[in-house]
Amino acid sequence: MIGETDTELAETGVRGTVSRAELRQVVAATYHQIWWPTTDRTVHAPDAPPHWSPEHAAFLDPTTGELLPTWDEALDLLDDDPEAQPAHILRFGPQLDAQGILVGSPQAARCVRYLTKYLTKSVAECHTPTTAAESDHVDRLAAELRHEPCSPTCTNWLLHGVQPKNAHAGLRPGVCRSRAHKREYLGYGGRRVLVSRKWSGKMLADHCAERRTWVLDVLGDIAGRAEPNRYVWEPVRPGDPDTAPLATRLLRAVAERVRWRAALDQALERAGGKPCPTTI
Structure with a gap:
């Protein structure tokens, strides 16, 4: 399944002297592809998942007893398939409001307070269901996310016949510890702020x-x-x-x-x- 997501450029602080025209060009040309094995259908049921073999130090198909392909092997199959396409494509949305801010100005202090407020808010506080229909929607979404792969190391890859990256004994589909599966995050499990070394090269x-x-x-x-x-x-x-x-x-x-x-x-x-x- 190919997922294509357009997201708005929300509250973001960027250091530097990039012009607004160049920033708009960068945003328009920026996209990210996630190459994962297909998740169109499940191969194994949650109540009958692949089992761990201490002898092989790997997971085996519960029906055939064959070794499941490792994460790297599954990605190699994508490389060999000329019709393979990325599992997800992410782009910035059309809305962009770039504002230049001078250090030490009242506007800078206001923006710092604004960013700090929203960076420290809990994701669950963004919206609280107020009706039965909204609560049912959240329940359905949480149920779907329980068995949806969230990362290369997610245990839910076992349901799709692929060993998660760095697989080890004790992994069970539906009990991934990532925040992406928790109801209060509703699929969001990443960072709100990039670590310093990612954008400045400094710790x-x-x-x-x-x-x-x-x-x-x-x-x-x-x-x-x-x-x-x-x-x-x-x-x-x-x-x-x-x-x-x-x-x-x-x-x-x-x-x-x-x-x-x-x-x-x-x-x-x-x-x-x-x-x-x-x-x-």
Whole structure:
């Protein structure tokens, strides 16, 4: 089955100086193909799936006793089939509203708050069924997703006569642990934010180090330089009497970030020749 999905370019933050015209061209020309074995029909029933053979370290057909093709072998068959087509094709939707934002502007702060709000919301909060018809629809969708393959390692490939990637004993169709099969996600099991190294080539530690260096340069003598051997860090164990309650620790962390933000704003105002408050 070929699935072709047009999705809107939703709330997305992109760093760089790409022009809007070029961005529109990139979006229009971007698509992604997923080459998977066919899922048009199931070969085995959920109550009679292939069984694991310790002797062969692989899954066997419950009827013929033959070895199921591995994931790599199933993909090789696609390469040899001139009429094979991708299982899914994904493209961006037609709606694109690209806006340039300057660092430090009120619009930048507003957009950061907006993105943070929706990136941290639970997928289940997007829509709550309010009628019996909507609840029935969610039930049917969740039931279909239970036995639908979600990734190369999904146990549901056994129902289609293919061993999942990295197959091992104990796999059972219909009990894949991926979030894509959970009712609260309704098929969505990916990341909302790409990890840093995917789009910048840097790890989070690299960005933190660059940010720290920049902040210390801006603050100058106010920040001082941390002494590496001044503190000894130890993990906090449950029941430690020296540990403050969670609410207290959260309030302290928020207050600390507020002080840091105020000190940084003062330093930036001084660097720009603007008056700044006398207190932090």
